[in-house]
Amino acid sequence: MRPKNYQAINHPPSNEFELNFGPNHPGIEGNYAFRVKLNGDEVLEAKADAGYLHRGFEKLMEGRLWIQNIALVPRICVPDPVPMEVCYSLAVEEIAGLEVPERAQWIRVLQLEMSRLAAHLFAFGGHAATCGMYTPSFWGVADRDLMLDRFEELTGGRVYSIYNIPGGVRREVPDGFLERLGALLDYLESRLPDYDNLFFTNQVFILRARDVGVMSQEQALKWGVTGPNLRATGLAFDVRRDDPYLVYDQIEFDIPTQPGGDCLSRNLVRRAELIQSIRIMRQVIERLPSIKGPIRCPIPNPLAWNVPAGEAYPRIESSKGELAYYVVSTGGDKPYRVHVRGPSSMHAVQVLEKLAVGSRLEDIAQIMFSLDACPPEVDR
């Protein structure tokens, strides 16, 4: 029954509707959402909606000791936590003027590449699931688990290792670890043809991912895209080579690129990076036994450590792109300011909003996974 003063409003005919895509949606990576405006299944507008996983890390870090923050930083990005620890440690070391022993630097490189490999396996898995192929995602997660076993052996933690501290690493490499890691790398390399057969050369995937979410190199540079997503537009840029940190300048590796700039290219770049990561790790396994020395330099009592005043902005190539920490010290026992520049803060927000427009609803998930966006990096 209508009230007496009811008057119908005549809307102009429209096929547009709005849809909340996420946060509880299997096609969304992590706690994240999109408000999309649709016409049929064509996306007219997409707005990112973050904040479901905001834990206020930057504020928390201002209230904790320099050494305590090591337990906080890896939690900023769950699939790829090691670069967070290393980048924060690099910042503190730069401010405090610590010289990290060479052996610790090689161990860090080894661990960074282990993390990259695990994160890339996870990323394929996610992408395969968005194309309706669940076997690669089970395989990816299962093979990543083998890498997590090696993390457990090296650091004691499977996901959050809390292993890199300012000054070096916490523990020596266990006996026989390098051999077991080498065997795992052989196994993973032997798995790659299977992945190719099942996923990378699979017509279901290729037809689904080609020419979806395309960006040109010019657009990528303009939008601040970094990492594998930038290399998928044909620009051979890698922080490891062009702004080297640790001992990456002593290691041989190639920078794989793809010309397409679409979902397919981004995945093929990651596929090629798996081989490069294995190559880097093999070099570390070969060199590490001959590098003797301590695994960390002496630091003052960490519970009463006043890091001298200064600032640092180290950058790292994480599996998702350029990761940087801006750390400011005023000479106290706690940081004055820590700013986390996560790669996904660009990819998951502005880039995804732009790439989604004009695509179809079912492609949003695929574009998000192909960008390897990590929403916790946006929320922090």
Place this chain on the structure above:
Amino acid sequence: MSKELNLWLDKLLSDIESVKVKRNSSRRIRIDVEPRALPALLELLQGRASYVHLSAISCVDWIDDDQFELVYHVWSYETNSLVSAHTRIPREPGVYLSIYDLYEPAGFFERDIHEMYGVYFEGSPDMGKFILTEWNGPPPMRKEFDSEAFVNQTFEWENYRPQWLKDLEEEGGGISIRPEDARR
């Protein structure tokens, strides 16, 4: 066009006393610049020196000086070097110019700084809420905001007794088991 560019250069040169350049390493350059000259400096860096990638904008709250420090980290893919342009603006009213026209990634960082520090960027495309959607308090990253004190004032976390738990316990349920019941 070249006339305009010369004007830009002249403008920058007229401020040259306020521009301090410091080379921290072969790939890190720190520039301290007055707020009014920063957009011109960034435009020159981008247009003339190929610093096309805005890595981040960081905000630091120097509450004792009553200032916000804004740090613009720009990277050049050609010379492989990073310029950190530092500028300080007064804490009140906390308004500055957006550089979205020059660098599109600035949109995200400016929105973030506005949300966390309350600095308003004129000309930024979207200054709406993003992460702290349900937050109506002061900008939480400011130094005067004490999050621990806020938690202690706002939440009775030590004796947390929400109504739903009381209701549940009246019906004989609940999550707490009395010690004498547990012993039985």
